[in-house]
Structure formats: C-alpha cells, structure tokens
Amino acid sequence: MSYVVLARKYRPQTFADLTGQEHVSRTLQNAIDSGRVAHAFLFTGARGVGKTSSARILAKALNCEQGPSTEPCNVCHLCREITDGTSTDVFEIDGASNTGVDDVRELRDNSRYLPSHSRYKIYIIDEVHMLSTNAFNALLKILEEPPPHVKFIFATTEPHKVPITILSRCQRFDFKRISLARLMARLREISTVEGINISDSALAMIARKGDGSMRDTLSCFDQVLAFCGSTVADDDVATLVGVVDRRLLAELSAAVFAGDAQETLQGVRRVDAFGYNIRQFTQELIAHFRNLLIIRSVAKPEEILDLAEAELTELRQQAADQQPSDIQRRLTLLVQAESGMAQSSFPRLLLEMALLKMATLQPVLPIQPLIERLRQLEAGLPAAPRLSAAPSSAIAAPATPSRPSPRSRPEEPIAAPAAAAPVAAPGTGGTWERFVEFCRSQNPILGGALEHGSPVQYTQERIEIGFPEGSFHLSSMQDAENLARLRRLAADFAGQETTVSVTVIRSVEQERQPLSLAEKKSREQQERREAIRREVLENPVVTEAIRLLEGEIVEIKEL
Structure with a gap:
C-alpha cells in the first residue's frame, strides 16, 4: 500500500477537527442547525489553513444521510464518497485550470438538473480568483437566483481579485493563520499517534517553518520524519529545516547586551561557518530583538507574540535587565543594516558593523531625573549667573571660532561700540x-x-x-x-x-x-559671542549638565 503523507492522513473530517478556525465552524454549524444555510460561500485565507477541508466537511454535513447535521457521520456511503472524491453530486473544480467562460457555462447548465442521489448538488471551486472576467460574468445569474438544490463554495487566497459582484452574492468567511501553540499541539498529537520521540523545541522549529499553515507544517514534519526516523534530534531539525538555532540568537544577543565585542564577532563567525544566509540570519535576529522589546514594553506579551511557553520564559529572563529604549536603539541599527544588505556585496561586514555598534552602545540615561537634578543645582546656587542674565542663549550646532581681524593688534584693546573712534x-x-x-x-x-x-x-x-x-x-x-x-x-x-x-x-x-562700519559691526558681534560663550562655560549649571550627559558645547546661539 502506498504511503499517505501526514497532510492527507490527518486531514480534518469534522468541524471539531478543524484547528484554529472555531469562528468558521461555529457559524456554519449554527447555520445548519437553524436552517439558514446560504446558497453561496466564499472561504478566504492563507494557504493550508483549512479552506478546502471546511468546504468538504460542509458538503458532507449537508448531504449526510443522518442530516443535514452539524457534524457529518463519516460512515454513510454519501460521506465516504465525498471524502474519497467520488461523489457524483459534489464537484471539486480547480479554478486555475477551468478559467474559461465555456467551463462555467457547462457548470451552469448542469446545475439545473437535480442531484442523482444526494440532498444537494454542491460545487466547490478552488482558487476561484483565477477565473476570467467572462467566466465570472457567466456565474452572476445563477448565483443571484440559484436552484434550491444547488450550493456553491468558493475558496481563494486572494479575495481582492474576485469581482465585487461575486462577493456581494456570497457569505464570506475569513480563515485565520494558525497560531504557533495550536500548530505545536497538533504536531504533538500526531507524534504521539505515530510513536515519534521529539522535543518541544524541535516541534517549535517545525511549526514556525509552517508560518501559520497546517498543511505546510505537516509537510515539513513529514520531511523531518523521513530524515530522522522515529527519534528526532533538535540539531537535525535545525539543519534540515534551515532555520537559525534559537540558542545562537540568544548567545549573540547576550554578548551584545554584555558589551563583549569579541564574543559578538565570534557569533557572526559561527553563523557564517554554519552556512546560514547572512541576510536571513539578520532577519531572524531582528525578530528576536523585536520579541525582547515587546516583552519589556507590554504587560501581557503572550497575547501579542506567537511563541511557545518555554521560548517566552527564556526571552523574559534575557530581557529582564534591559531598558526598552536600549533594545529599541539596537533594533533600529539591525533594521538599517538589513535594509542595506539588498544593495551590498558585503552583508557580513554590514552585520558585524551593526553588532559592534550595538555592543558598544552607551545606555540612555532617563531624562526626568537629570532635569530634576539640574533644577536642584539651580535652586542651590542663587549667586550663580543665569543664562537669562545676558541675552538668551542655547546650545545648538557646531560653531567655528572666528579669526581676529588682520588689523587688530594684541596690545591695543578693542574699543566699545559706543566709543568706536x-x-x-x-x-x-x-x-x-x-x-x-x-x-x-x-x-x-x-x-x-x-x-x-x-x-x-x-x-x-x-x-x-x-x-x-x-x-x-x-x-x-x-x-x-x-x-x-x-x-x-x-x-x-x-x-x-x-x-x-x-x-x-x-x-x-x-x-x-x-575701520569701516562693517568691520566694526563684525568686531562687535565677535566680542558679543565670545562674552556669551565665556558666561556659558563658567556657569556651574551648564558645567554639571555636561558632566551628567557626557556631552560638549558645540555652539552658543542667542535666542
């Protein structure tokens, strides 16, 4: 007997089996229970989240010998025919290969006839957005006034390509991406049934590779089992799946936070030695720092981050001693480096430069305590000259000390403006x-x-x-x-x-x-600037602010 892949072997057969789509299951079951089943449905969402499976389950629930019922029995010959794809009254049509208007006209003409032995004649059109404009137009009339024995179920990953005239005649159901925790739970159930020995971290890597798609996740799991057999090692999964080991991300970020430039560059060397794509690793590192930032910024990060409980605990421990502002500054450097890699021939160099900046980044001091301390200094120094005593001044962008006029002689004092000779x-x-x-x-x-x-x-x-x-x-x-x-x-x-x-x-x-009057004005302005600069440099409040902020005065500008 030929091998059946996991995605087909464990395909949902009832609404209860659908993972992560409870909002769709409940709505459809309530519609069947109350007798309010529409004549046309549109299932939208990412690939592999259960659209076609839900269409088959709905077809079985409507045509089941025990129904219409909220759950198909999967025992009667009608349910089995739909499951096997041999039913003469349930048609699964690929919209990508039946795009012409003639195909839809044939469908429309055949839909007028009563089903052969089922309750409803059901048409499931997958990737319906691939139909041509004329084919959509041919569907309009029968969608608006369908025979009572016909139901249409459309599935698509790109609902924006479906004409609005079709959308307005359908009940739309949006299928969500499946969370990492739900994918891991499903993988754990399957591994238990299959007798597979695998760790939660390996399941997390496989589920993350699936990116919210149950079919992609099970296909990846199938590939891992083919490589590892019944005992799956974490390193084998990381190598096969091609994802970056979480331990490497944790070690590299720990070196950055510790300011250890040596260990930081060693981490980049290991990444390159493992053969990881540098840009892909940078994207993984960006996601890692984003997780750290969210953990330090919100009270309930588990509601935002799609992470396993063990991963969340580990990230909490690493982010505990870090300020959100420091993490955000480092994250900004990483994003800038990643965006530059698309046009660079030296992605490793860009990553190393960014990580070195991140490792040597000075922590940001909270501004409010500094302001309070400066106010206390001002209050404790009543005799100190204030900046407002002379014309107002502020610290701004670089200034270059102007050269003295060639006519000025050191031994001759410059006359005041009022007595300018x-x-x-x-x-x-x-x-x-x-x-x-x-x-x-x-x-x-x-x-x-x-x-x-x-x-x-x-x-x-x-x-x-x-x-x-x-x-x-x-x-x-x-x-x-x-x-x-x-x-x-x-x-x-x-x-x-x-x-x-x-x-x-x-x-x-x-x-x-x-001297000309223009030269006298220039001399006066220079004298004024130097007087204000001396006043600012001698002000104890400014001196203390420079010491606290580890800054320097680059220009004095009058306001």
Missing part, C-alpha cells in the same frame, strides 16, 4: 556714523556701500573715503553718477559744499587705516 566733524554735520546713516536713509544702496569704506579723512569741508583695492564697492563708488549723488548728499548733510573723493587702499596700507 568716530571722526568728529568740525561743523554741524556730525560724525562719520551719522553721515553714513543719513546717506542710507536717502539712498539705501549708496549707504550700504559706504558701510564698507574707511573714513580716511572726514571734515566738514572734505571727505575722503578709502576702499580695498579690487573690491566691488570701490568700483561702485568710483562710478561718476554715484560719486555725484554722494557729493549732493554730503552737501545736504553738512549744510555747505563739501569735497568728496574716493581713494584706493592697498593691502599694505590697510592696517594703518580706520
């Missing part, structure tokens, strides 16, 4: 600063250019303005029209005719000439 006018005109301000009010462009000139000579009768050789302002002020405008403004300001001339200041002569 203006050349006083002998008449009623006033100082050079007032003259420039007057010109700016009358002609902003001309006044702006004068700010960059040095008052080589400034009297009521004569004004000589110097500009650096080759500068834009020199060529602008040497223009005949601009010079004429400047002479008129000087006469208006002094109340008499004034001689105005523009001269060239060569580089060797610059240090001997008076």
Whole structure:
C-alpha cells in the first residue's frame, strides 16, 4: 500500500477537527442547525489553513444521510464518497485550470438538473480568483437566483481579485493563520499517534517553518520524519529545516547586551561557518530583538507574540535587565543594516558593523531625573549667573571660532561700540556714523556701500573715503553718477559744499587705516559671542549638565 503523507492522513473530517478556525465552524454549524444555510460561500485565507477541508466537511454535513447535521457521520456511503472524491453530486473544480467562460457555462447548465442521489448538488471551486472576467460574468445569474438544490463554495487566497459582484452574492468567511501553540499541539498529537520521540523545541522549529499553515507544517514534519526516523534530534531539525538555532540568537544577543565585542564577532563567525544566509540570519535576529522589546514594553506579551511557553520564559529572563529604549536603539541599527544588505556585496561586514555598534552602545540615561537634578543645582546656587542674565542663549550646532581681524593688534584693546573712534566733524554735520546713516536713509544702496569704506579723512569741508583695492564697492563708488549723488548728499548733510573723493587702499596700507562700519559691526558681534560663550562655560549649571550627559558645547546661539 502506498504511503499517505501526514497532510492527507490527518486531514480534518469534522468541524471539531478543524484547528484554529472555531469562528468558521461555529457559524456554519449554527447555520445548519437553524436552517439558514446560504446558497453561496466564499472561504478566504492563507494557504493550508483549512479552506478546502471546511468546504468538504460542509458538503458532507449537508448531504449526510443522518442530516443535514452539524457534524457529518463519516460512515454513510454519501460521506465516504465525498471524502474519497467520488461523489457524483459534489464537484471539486480547480479554478486555475477551468478559467474559461465555456467551463462555467457547462457548470451552469448542469446545475439545473437535480442531484442523482444526494440532498444537494454542491460545487466547490478552488482558487476561484483565477477565473476570467467572462467566466465570472457567466456565474452572476445563477448565483443571484440559484436552484434550491444547488450550493456553491468558493475558496481563494486572494479575495481582492474576485469581482465585487461575486462577493456581494456570497457569505464570506475569513480563515485565520494558525497560531504557533495550536500548530505545536497538533504536531504533538500526531507524534504521539505515530510513536515519534521529539522535543518541544524541535516541534517549535517545525511549526514556525509552517508560518501559520497546517498543511505546510505537516509537510515539513513529514520531511523531518523521513530524515530522522522515529527519534528526532533538535540539531537535525535545525539543519534540515534551515532555520537559525534559537540558542545562537540568544548567545549573540547576550554578548551584545554584555558589551563583549569579541564574543559578538565570534557569533557572526559561527553563523557564517554554519552556512546560514547572512541576510536571513539578520532577519531572524531582528525578530528576536523585536520579541525582547515587546516583552519589556507590554504587560501581557503572550497575547501579542506567537511563541511557545518555554521560548517566552527564556526571552523574559534575557530581557529582564534591559531598558526598552536600549533594545529599541539596537533594533533600529539591525533594521538599517538589513535594509542595506539588498544593495551590498558585503552583508557580513554590514552585520558585524551593526553588532559592534550595538555592543558598544552607551545606555540612555532617563531624562526626568537629570532635569530634576539640574533644577536642584539651580535652586542651590542663587549667586550663580543665569543664562537669562545676558541675552538668551542655547546650545545648538557646531560653531567655528572666528579669526581676529588682520588689523587688530594684541596690545591695543578693542574699543566699545559706543566709543568706536568716530571722526568728529568740525561743523554741524556730525560724525562719520551719522553721515553714513543719513546717506542710507536717502539712498539705501549708496549707504550700504559706504558701510564698507574707511573714513580716511572726514571734515566738514572734505571727505575722503578709502576702499580695498579690487573690491566691488570701490568700483561702485568710483562710478561718476554715484560719486555725484554722494557729493549732493554730503552737501545736504553738512549744510555747505563739501569735497568728496574716493581713494584706493592697498593691502599694505590697510592696517594703518580706520575701520569701516562693517568691520566694526563684525568686531562687535565677535566680542558679543565670545562674552556669551565665556558666561556659558563658567556657569556651574551648564558645567554639571555636561558632566551628567557626557556631552560638549558645540555652539552658543542667542535666542
């Protein structure tokens, strides 16, 4: 007798046998019990979760000699024919190979005839989304007004591809992915019946490989039994299934949390030596850190994580001493490394760099205690100068200390802004600063250019303005029209005719000439910045904040 694979041998034959789909079983049983069975059903969900099996069970429950009943007897000849696939009144059609409109028209024409010896003629169409548009259109009329002896059961993994006109004529049931615990429990039942000696950790690896699909899980279990026989070792399962050993993930994460760079890189070496795909291992490691983060972030992680009880206990122990913020920062580094592996030729290098950063990551200090401590320091130092005493300042992005002006001499103190050595006018005109301000009010462009000139000579009768050789302002002020405008403004300001001339200041002569207003403003701003910086650096509150946060001041910026 030929061997029957586990997925077929242990296929559910009653609603009670369905694993993880109790919401579907109860609804269908209640519909049968109350006589409210619809004429068309749509079963949707991932592969291998029980859609087609549920369709067969429903067909048996409706056509059973003892029914319609909430559970088929699986003994009468009608139930056995449906189980064996030989019933003349229950048709299982593959939508992928019967996509044409002619196939559906033939189905529609045959559905008008009464069933040969059953209660209902039932059509089960698997992968119904593969039908063509014309085939769907041919189904519409019979779905809207079906004969009383016909039931349709559609199954699909992609319900979004089914036209809305079909969906509106069906009762839709969404099948869920089966949880890891339910898959493990089912595998344990089968291994007990089959006499297989296997550990819970091996069952967890097989169930996790199934990814919520009972059929995929049983197919993987079949492969493991073919390789291992009646005694299954954990290492053999890990090798055969191709999943990363949970112990390796635990050891590597423990080395990261301990800050052991040597052991961390040794873990990567072991991963590479085992022949694991580096990117796949990184994804497993991301899932591992995600589990740790959820365990440290929520009160009931078992309701969120699809893990076995033993795995959950082990993760709880590992995450007990870690802060959620630290785990999250490390998880972010892993995700960034994994996303870069798709375009990189050095996935191992990316993983090693990420793990080294994770191992050397400094823990984040809680901000609230630091703020409270700074407040206490401020309260205990009433005589200390506060940042608000001068114009407000804050710590921001890098600043470069500006170089002193080439004209500044160390032995000469810089004059204050109010006494910036203006050349006083002998008449009623006033100082050079007032003259420039007057010109700016009358002609902003001309006044702006004068700010960059040095008052080589400034009297009521004569004004000589110097500009650096080759500068834009020199060529602008040497223009005949601009010079004429400047002479008129000087006469208006002094109340008499004034001689105005523009001269060239060569580089060797610059240090001997008076500063321009623009240079004075720049000097004043530099002096102000340095004064504020000295105040901030000498403030004990700021000094203590830098010590606590292990930071540094990179720029002082006035607010």
